[in-house]
Amino acid sequence: MDAITPQLFALQLFTGLALGAVYVLLAVGLSLIFGMLTIVNFAHGAFFMLGAYAGYSVYQYSGSFWIGLVATPLATAALGMAVERFLVRRLYGRGIDYPLLLTFGLAYVLVELVRIVFGKQGLPMETPEVLQGAVDIGIGYFPAYRLFVIAVTAAVLAVLWFFIEKTSFGLIIRAGARDPQIVQILGVDVSKVWLAVFGAGTAIAGLAGMLSAPLQGISPEMGGTVLTVAFVVTVVGGMGSLPGAIAAGILVGVAESLAALFYPEAAKVSMFVIMALVLLIRPQGLFGRSGLLS
Structure with a gap:
């Protein structure tokens, strides 16, 4: 403990911000889908994993990290939109359990497909x-x-904020999240909005996967680990709240980083401690509103 200097503490804070940045991207994508579609997407971690493998593949074939950085979110968005259009959309209106179980099973399918194509061993x-x-x-x-x-x-x-707050399509997304029936009555094709939102959420997850790949390596199981973190961050911030996802992602990342500095054994437990404390004080999360799951 005596060896911990103010400089080391400050650097560890920055490490927590970098870790929290990945958590923020994960939780924002998850919250975007839930806030608009009220879908608990259990395949979100699988899209994170696919983003890492897609980025790796593009990097290997093109030799350019920057091409992969652009191609990865586009690829995961395309797959996410296909999943929404041909699988998830059939389950709207049947209760929250049906898409939850569908995406839970889809995650296993995607992981097994990756194991078949890339093997079970991790890749640097x-x-x-x-x-x-x-x-x-x-x-x-x-x-x-x-x-x-x-x-x-x-x-x-910044781009997401501008798109949601300053564009007409963003206005439709915000209105549709509150009352999709009214938006439909006004003549808006809500199905296209659902498609775009699901694609955007999976694109952000894929981008997070590629960004984290150089930090932690790539493996078929990496999505399962971060899915837990993504749900913890989303619950702490408030289900469906984008500001909550940002605040909670940074909070969890910094807390985990500082815990690793002072008491390494508690690093991974720290996020669950934060979640328990937040839920005891504010059950709907930091920025969430009650009644979303009812």
């Missing part, structure tokens, strides 16, 4: 050369790639 993904090394941030040297992850997350959130 190199950090692009320009993002290797460390950068002096004033309080010490910090990995350049982790700073890049934070910057990309901030850019994605």
Whole structure:
């Protein structure tokens, strides 16, 4: 404990921000789908995993990390839209359990397909050369790639905020999340909105998977691990709340990072402690509203 200096503490905070950035992307995609469609997407972790493998494949064939960074969310969005159009849409109006069970089974199918194509062994993904090394941030040297992850997350959130708050389609999304029947009465084709929202949510999950690949490697099981984190962050922030997903993702990431510094054995438990405390004080989460699941 005596060896922990203010500089080390500050650097660990930045490490928590980088970890929280990945958690934010995961939870934002999950909350976007739930907030609009009221679907608990258990395949979200599988789309995260597919994003890592898609990014790896594009990187290997093209030799460009940047092409993979663009192609990965487009590929996962296309798959997500196909899933919504041909599978999930058939279950609207049948209760929340039906799409939950469908996506739960779909996650297993996607994992097994990846094992068949890529094998069961994990794969390493190199950090692009320009993002290797460390950068002096004033309080010490910090990995350049982790700073890049934070910057990309901030850019994605800014674009998402502008799209939802400042465009006509974003207005339709916000209105549809509150009362889809009224939106339909006004002549809006809500099915196209559902398709776009599901595609956007899976695109963000895929992007998060590719960004995390150089940090943790790639394996077919990686989606199952982060799915737990994604749901914890989403519950802490409030189901369906995008501001809640952002705040909770940063909170959980920083808490896990600081716990690893002071008491490593409690690092992974810290998120569940936070969730328990939040739910005891505010059952609907930090920014959530009650009644979404009723």
